[in-house]
Amino acid sequence: MRMVVVGGGMAGARLAQRLAPSGADVTVVGEERHAPYNRVLLAEVLAGRYAPEAVALPGVPGAVVRRGVRVVRIDRGERAVVCDDGGVLRYDRLVLATGSNPVLPPLRGLFAEDGGSFPEGVHAFRTMDDCLALSAAVRPGARAVVVGGGLLGVSAARALAARGAQVVVATQGEHLMERHLDDSSAELLRAHLEGLGVEVHTQCRVRGLLTRDADGGAEPSRQLRPALSRGAGGEGRTARPVVTAVELADGYRLDTDLVVLACGVRPRVGLAQAAGLAVAKGVVVDDALRTSDPSVHAIGDCAQHAGVVYGLAGPATEQADALADVLTAGPAPRYGGTRSLTRLTLNGPAALDIASFGETTPAPGDDVLRLADATRGAYRKVVLRGDRLVGGILLGDLGTVGTLARTWEGDEPLPSPPLHLLTDNGGS
Numbered sequence: 001m002r003m004v005v006v007g008g009g010m011a012g013a014r015l016a017q018r019l020a021p022s023g024a025d026v027t028v029v030g031e032e033r034h035a036p037y038n039r040v041l042l043a044e045v046l047a048g049r050y051a052p053e054a055v056a057l058p059g060v061p062g063a064v065v066r067r068g069v070r071v072v073r074i075d076r077g078e079r080a081v082v083c084d085d086g087g088v089l090r091y092d093r094l095v096l097a098t099g100s101n102p103v104l105p106p107l108r109g110l111f112a113e114d115g116g117s118f119p120e121g122v123h124a125f126r127t128m129d130d131c132l133a134l135s136a137a138v139r140p141g142a143r144a145v146v147v148g149g150g151l152l153g154v155s156a157a158r159a160l161a162a163r164g165a166q167v168v169v170a171t172q173g174e175h176l177m178e179r180h181l182d183d184s185s186a187e188l189l190r191a192h193l194e195g196l197g198v199e200v201h202t203q204c205r206v207r208g209l210l211t212r213d214a215d216g217g218a219e220p221s222r223q224l225r226p227a228l229s230r231g232a233g234g235e236g237r238t239a240r241p242v243v244t245a246v247e248l249a250d251g252y253r254l255d256t257d258l259v260v261l262a263c264g265v266r267p268r269v270g271l272a273q274a275a276g277l278a279v280a281k282g283v284v285v286d287d288a289l290r291t292s293d294p295s296v297h298a299i300g301d302c303a304q305h306a307g308v309v310y311g312l313a314g315p316a317t318e319q320a321d322a323l324a325d326v327l328t329a330g331p332a333p334r335y336g337g338t339r340s341l342t343r344l345t346l347n348g349p350a351a352l353d354i355a356s357f358g359e360t361t362p363a364p365g366d367d368v369l370r371l372a373d374a375t376r377g378a379y380r381k382v383v384l385r386g387d388r389l390v391g392g393i394l395l396g397d398l399g400t401v402g403t404l405a406r407t408w409e410g411d412e413p414l415p416s417p418p419l420h421l422l423t424d425n426g427g428s
Contacts, residue, residue: 001092002091002092002093003026003092004029004081004095005095006029006071006081006094007097007099008030008032008097009039010039010057010300011319012299014320014321015097015323015324016060016065017058018320018321018324019328020063024327027066028063029081029089031068032128033068034056034067035056035065036057037055038056039127042125042155044159044347046125046131046134046159046160046163047159048162048163069083069085069087073271074274074275076275076276076293076295076296078090091295093327094295095296095297096298096303097300097302097320098301099301100126100266100301101265102125102263103265104261105147105261108209117240119242120214120240121256121257122209122261125260134260137258138163138165139163139164142165143165143257144166144168144257144259145167145169145206145256145260148262148264149170149178149200149202150173150176150177150178150262150264151177151179151342151344153169154169154193155262156262157198158348161197166197167197169198169199170206170254171201172203172205173202173203174202174203175202177354177356180356180360180393181356182361182381182393184381185393188379188396189354191377196350201248204248207248207249209247210244211241243257246259267283267303267311268301268302269283272291272296272298277292278291280304281309282298282301282302285305288335289322289323299320300316300319301316303319312340312342315338319338323335339408339411341356342356342357353395353396355393355394356392357391359391360392360393361383361391362383366384366390367385369382369384378396379395379396380395382404384414387413388412388413389408391408392408
């Protein structure tokens with residue numbers, strides 16, 4: 001059976017690793033020129049703690065991996081995909097693992113007049129190329145503004161601070177990591193970042209970018225203008241303007257050398273949409289991870305199962321494993337969704353662990369157990385509904401995270417009393 005996997009990220013690579021030993025004819029097509037890598041560790045590469053090759057995923061013996069190639073069209077009638085290099089790959093089963101794109105905020109001046117590039121100094125933070133470009137640009141003492149205070153923004157801010165940059169985080173949210181933390185834990189995270197020299201602005205909207213011409217001329221208006229580069233061989237060539245500041249909605253201006261866009265991600269569904277597959281927030285799949293075309297499957301950040309787009313590494317891995325079972329063992333195996341735990345480990349001299357899972361905001365009638373130690377920067381909270389654990393937030397020493405995760409994932413009745421859930425040894 002010929003299988004084509006579109007996407008060489010964590011989900012696509014995991015699926016290929018599972019399928020190749022079965023003797024299947026597997027071809028993986030990935031846009032990125034790099035070997036598949038662990039995207040979760042990009043901030044560690046940016047911080048200089050890991051070399052890029054250290055976060056590479058294991059190779060896939062027996063599979064054909066085409067790097068730096070983009071699939072531009074799916075021909076479902078011919079069961080073929082067309083690539084931007086002119087190649088045509090035929091399939092019996094097609095798997096979309098196209099991942100997600102960074103969300104770009106509607107900032108005035110974000111793109112040059114041709115609409116094709118950011119100003120010099122402005123970076124997304126999603127891929128290895130983004131990471132390497134940002135790593136090459138940052139210098140000790142450089143001023144950096146991170147737009148976005150979610151998981152990605154916090155990771156980027158701390159990594160830049162580790163490289164000696166003067167970092168400001170600007171987020172529209174009421175507190176950091178709004179999707180995962182409550183007010184109390186977010187305040188501890190903020191204190192942690194501020195202790196590293198990171199300035200945090202919440203409920204703060206960035207309105208636009210200010211730039212200067214690439215040749216060092218006077219700063220233009222808030223709209224970008226292409227500048228002609230000068231020097232040997234540069235006559236007549238358009239150069240990007242250089243970012244100098246971000247402007248906030250209240251008119252306040254933050255001078256900067258670097259701007260990092262960390263405003264979340266959006267599933268990449270354009271290829272599926274153009275092929276006529278059912279798409280909502282993501283590519284819609286059933287319990288066999290099939291799209292509206294039974295010969296086409298979708299997994300990872302681009303897939304929407306039971307109304308949910310996870311956008312996390314754990315569910316992507318579970319979906320890849322479940323689909324491998326479906327494709328090799330027949331129709332019996334099923335994917336029933338993932339009870340996903342979000343974990344962020346901030347390494348370095350002042351290490352910090354964060355974990356969040358389930359329903360962290362209690363409903364009426366729920367019980368909440370909470371232990372907080374501001375001196376040690378530790379916080380533990382669990383939400384109980386009857387005799388079930390339905391969610392939790394942990395920050396600091398995560399000695400209990402394994403026990404809590406297993407208790408929550410198993411959805412089993414809790415022993416009484418439940419205070420052992422917050423102890424260092426998880427009650428063992």
